[in-house]
Amino acid sequence: MDPNLEDSAIDDQSLETSSFPSATPTRVNKPKRNYRTKKRDSDNEKDGNEVMNENDSIESTSQTQQLASSSTGISLPYIQSQNAQNIGEVYPGLARLSFLDQDSGTGSGEDGGIGVNRPRRPLQQKSLPLQQQETPSSSEEEGDQSTASQTNQSPEILDAPPTTSPSAMSSGVSSDSSLVEIKDTALENKGRGLFSAAKDVLKPGALVFKELGYCQVVNDASLSCVCSACFKDTREEQGEDEKSATTGGGVSASNQRKLVRCAGCKVVWYCNKTCQIKDWKLHHQLECQGIQQSMKNAVMKDVWAKRSMDTTTVRALCRLVRRRVRVRISAAYKAEHGKMDAAQKQVNEVYYSGLDQKEDEWLDEHGATWIDQYLRVPKSQQDVSSKGFLDESTHFTKIMAVVMSCVVPAKEDRAAFMRGSSESEGEVEDASGTKGFELLRKLLSYGFSVTNLETTTAIGLALFVQSIPFMNHSCLPNCVYTFKGSRVECRVIREIQPGEELTISYIDQIGTTQERQKQLKEQYHFTCTCPLCQYFPVNPLIQPNQEALQAIVSKATIAPLLDSKQGFICANTSCTAQSDIGPILAMESQLAIYNKVELKCGTCGHVAELTQEIVQENQEEAERIVARFVREMNGRSDQQPKSGSRTFELAKVKLPETTDEKEAEEARKTAAALGGMNSVHEPSAAAIQCFEEAYRTLTGILPPQTRAKSRRSAGSSMDIDEDPVHRSALHRLVRQLEQTGFDEAVSHKNWVFALHRSLELERILNNTYIGHHPLKAIQGYYTCKIVNLLANLLLEESTIEIEESDHEQDSDEDEEMVGNSDDERDLQALRNVMSGGGGKKSKGLGAGSMQEQLMKRNQVGFVKTQDEVANKSKAAPIKRIQTESSRQLLMYLKSLIPKIEDAELLHQFRVCWGKDGKLASRYRHQVDSLKQALYYAELPFQETKA
Ligand SMILES: C[S@@+](CC[C@H](N)C(=O)[O-])C[C@H]1O[C@@H](n2cnc3c(N)ncnc32)[C@H](O)[C@@H]1O
Structure with missing residues (x-):
């Protein structure tokens, strides 16, 4: 019997609900005791098959196998801020990724995780069986995880992941080709991005990749409703809505019947004992211990009891560090003994299965490296020293205190960890700060909020390292992601040409352009230049108000000579003149009187003609364009354009002759509803004109040079208030x-x-x-x-x-x-x-x-x-x-x-x-x-x- 478990919450008696149907016991229950962190070798030998200990390093996060059931959903990147960085490097894809970090600002060198050979003492963690052993230096250890098989390679070039990356999907053309690759976005100034590596067009619905998280936790609000191992949301089963989600760590009566709580920390909940055991082995063991330890501190006790601080991040960080530590120790064992120990093998057999095993093994082996080298702390945070970061925010101090108590229990090591002193061990290496903070920042930058699709409720936080972290944002994305449990899946929603960048939306797309821009700026620190932002100061996809529409219409009629946002563009390609739109708008009215208006460029004197016919032609073309544009956005580019605008001839409404007041009222309502159908609109023909640029961008047909030129210029002369009515989420x-x-x-x-x-x-x-x-x-x-x-x-x-x-x-x-x-x-x-x-x-x-x-x-x-x-x-x-x-x-x-x-x-x-x-x-x-x-x-x- 594993001493680390016998005292734990895994005993039947320790389950906090009696009504839960007991799962098949896999071990002898021992009397409940407090956590004992010291491993008993004799127990280990005796119950070898059942023993799970710190040395059981390669444990699966394959809980997703169990959970395929219910929790799927959209998600938004959790907290985001990553500055774009161009490294001028083409990365040849996940499946055969060998990218080289040439960016001196971030990456491996600075993170210090890889390639730094410094002797380290093992972590002072009593529960770890190998702690007394001479542990290889951290860099070596991590090198073991990530670069073991690359001895002949240049030190900067990472070991290529398995031929087929666990997360990348085959294109079907060639079985070992990934559908995606990571590349620099080059001119777009978005840093790296994920691009299609498929030979054919990716059709809507296609699964591009699926990916297991490196670490994941249920968020505070969902703790008592969602299993911390498999992410099954019991609210779905019960048909409960968000209201039943408990906040502040509270527990709804119905969920008490559904889930069982860890009796140790009393923080996390599980479907059953199987899930509990699995999570224990994978993640919770140390987390549980840390939480309990931190509860001795009055402040932290309050935090855990009342959730006076959100503990989601700290728990995620705990699991992140825990996995790294576990893997390192296991690598150390392997290095020393040349093989996995028996218990570890057992773990593999029991807890790994199918794809998950491969992927989990891959994550164990490469995850830490990918986090260190490829997930980059955003520039906005890079300048903040760990010390400043720490002093600035008591929130983070608390978080770190808890993490420290979980992963570095000894006080002196903790202090060193916090200082980032090279004296300390394990994860602690960084010239500018501690490893812990480095990881925290990465978690904050790259963590994804796991959501339940049906309720669209955020249920957790996960850190992915392989594919999704490299996806850039677009308000008109061509991909979406969903969760099956904590596994993320990415699918195509609009046709994607070979080589095109794959994008997702980080935010709700229903907001107005202003709102979206504001949110992206505040939360993610970048200005979005997607077609929707660039060309639609008013989001035409939510109902624009009349004034805004009018403004677009005015511009649309003279579109041939205007950039959609800049104003007048001289048709002489060698002239860079641009002027405000106002005077030109004034000339537009002349078109009603004269059939032809001449627009003279104030800079070069070039004269452009605008005729009624041109306007007419443009409007017709715009109509076709918008039809396709709308289809594109609906992911159905294979359909023929609808002819005419979409109005339904149901509006022939005659109110019935009736004296019954109720009936009449009902009929009036119906009539109003039917009449209202007429106003169901696609954008008007004039407004459509303004869609042109976006359409061209979307479909890859480049706009004329003059416009392309102006498009690159910054600023907009269009400043239109957006409709506040439709800012719905x-x-x-x-x-x-x-x-x-x-x-x-x-x-x-x-x-x-x-x-x-x-x-x-x-x-x-x-x-x-x-x-x-x-x-x-x-x-x-x-x-x-x-x-x-x-x-x-x-x-x-x-x-x-x-x-x-x-x-x-x-x-x-x-x-x-x-x-x-x-x-x-x-x-x-x-x-x-x-x-x-x-x-x-x-x-x-x-x-x-x-x-x-x-x-x-x-x-x-x-x-x-x-x-x-x-x-x-x-x-x-x-x-x-x-x-x-x-x-x-x-x-x-x-x-x-x-x-x-x-x-x-x-x-x-x-x-x-x-x-x-x-x-x-x-x-x-x-x-x-x-x-x-x-x-x-x-x-x-x-x-x-x-
Ligand atoms: C999840 S990362 C995406 C990968 C990132 N480009 C990289 O090189 O690591 C998110 C960060 O990428 C950048 N980014 C994403 N979408 C962008 C966009 N549409 N425009 C500019 N920067 C973007 C922002 O810095 C953002 O914080």
Whole structure:
């Protein structure tokens, strides 16, 4: 029995909940004691198979295997600030990465982790079995981890990771080629970036890489709801929302039933004993000990008990340092004995499996190096000495105090660690500060917030080292990332050309341009120059206000002579003149009087002509451009442009003549909703003109030289206030959608209300830029429901005759299904509205799903194959009538199909949900029944009756 475990929280008795079903015990339970850190060799020998100790170095973080289930989501980089650095080096990709850090400012040399040969004493950590042994110098140790097999290489060139990097995906073209490579962004001044190394275009939905974290923790707010080993979020199971997330370390009653708490530190929670044991071996052992030790300090006791300080970072740092220490010690053992010890082998067998094992081993071997060399402390923090950093922030002091107590228990070593003295051991080496602080800074710069997709709640913090840390930001990203447990997956959302940079969005994309820029500046210390920021001072993808729109329109009409933000650009390419847009705007009005206006450059005298025709041509082109632009952003560049603007002919609304106040009110609402559909817009033709540059940038067709030239210039003459109304964040959108009461309306089969709601929903969705895939998923989900609902309505509408003729024989059955005369009335009211008051009267309508009825009646299965689709008219013995309203409905319905396809694509690639996610099954249901509805909706109609 491992002494480190027997006293720990792993005993049944130590689990803080009795109701938890006990997992298969893997060891003999010993009486509960306080932590004992000294290892008993005899125990080790006796229970070799079960022993896990500090020497069990290569333990898996493969918890993600267990957790595939639920926690997937979007995330935002945790706290970010990394200054771009050009190192003028092309890195040949993860799978064959051999990049050389030539940047003298940061990197290996400065970090001191690699290539510095200085003797070090082992860490004074009693629980570590090897501590009495002569441990190789840290640099050697780390060299062991990272550069063991590179003895023949130049010292700066790192050992190439395994032929196929665990995180990189094969392109499918050649099995050992990675889809991504790390390269300098060259002219763009963004430092390094992740680029496509695929030979072909990467299509939306493609999985580019997946990556295990080097270390990960559940955040404070989710501790009692999310398993600290597998990141399973119990709130999902319980259908709880964020409200049930406990803050301040509190515990919700329902979660107490779900999770068990470590009885040692009383801080972390697990699904079960298996998870607990696994986490213990991997990470928690030392963390637990450290937390308990720090609790002896009154301040820290308060911190842990009340979470008066956020402990997420400190726990993450603890695990980060812990892994490095563990790996180093194990490497030392291996170096000394030439092999892994028996217990270590056992760990490998038990805890590594499949891909995770390979990746975990890779992380153990190379992770520390990658952190040291390739994750760079942002310039903004580099100048701050550790001392200053420490004094400046009591927060960090506290954090470091805790980390120290975890990883460097002996007081004198702790002091040395803090000072960064070369006297101290282990991780402590850095001319400008301590290793601990160095790591902390990197964690703060590169840590990613792990989120749960379904609730979009942040549930943890993880540090990745292989791929995702190198991805730059764009407000129009071509990739998104999701989490399966704590494993991150990156997928394509727009087509990516070979060699193109892969980007993600660090922030919510729904904000206005100003907001996005502000957030990026404050949080990440850079000015974004993505097309959306560069060309759209007003985010056209969220509804611009009228003034802003007007400003764009004014500029758009004279776009040929204007840069989209700079103002007048001289058409003479050798002239660099630019002038303010004001005088030119004034000339625009002349176009209404004269067919031609001449614009003379004040610098070189070059005269450019602007004619009505040019303006007209530009506007037409702009229309085409924007259609493609919108498609591009929806990741569907394979589709043909939609012709015309998107308005739905549902707006022929006549209020029914009624004296019933309630009915009239309802009808008015519906009419308003239907009328509102007209305002569902794509950007106006004039505004479209301003999209040109962005489109060109997006599609790779370069703008004319003159504009390219001006684009590089800084500053903007456009200063437009943005619409404050639509500064919604993701959750606000979801709330908005929820507030439409659509689900409720559907479940009550209140057609009028549901349609009304669906149109409202449609408006919300259309007015929101849906760039981030969870939003797209939500959009897809709701759109599916809308279409489904309308398809049913259409069927009801168009099968009135058969309903009537069959009614008698089916009446009993229908009676059962209807059960609510209000529904009938509502439906009739809707028909009245839709058909201008002339809805056909029918009995038995509003009864359940029309598809069900048709199914029953015709005994036909739903269409599954293309043949069946082709033959469906033969197979359909239904007489149907097409009324004006059903025709309109069908039109509307079809107009929604592209969105369904988008959503289905996302679903198909499981971009959004874990296999067992509730939303996934609900979504599946919607897609299925939608297909059924469409099948029936497209059955041949009888001639429309007059
Ligand atoms: C996660 S790192 C990305 C990799 C980074 N370029 C590098 O070389 O390590 C994030 C940092 O990259 C830089 N960065 C990311 N996106 C950028 C952008 N769109 N424009 C300028 N700098 C960017 C910022 O300095 C940011 O703090």
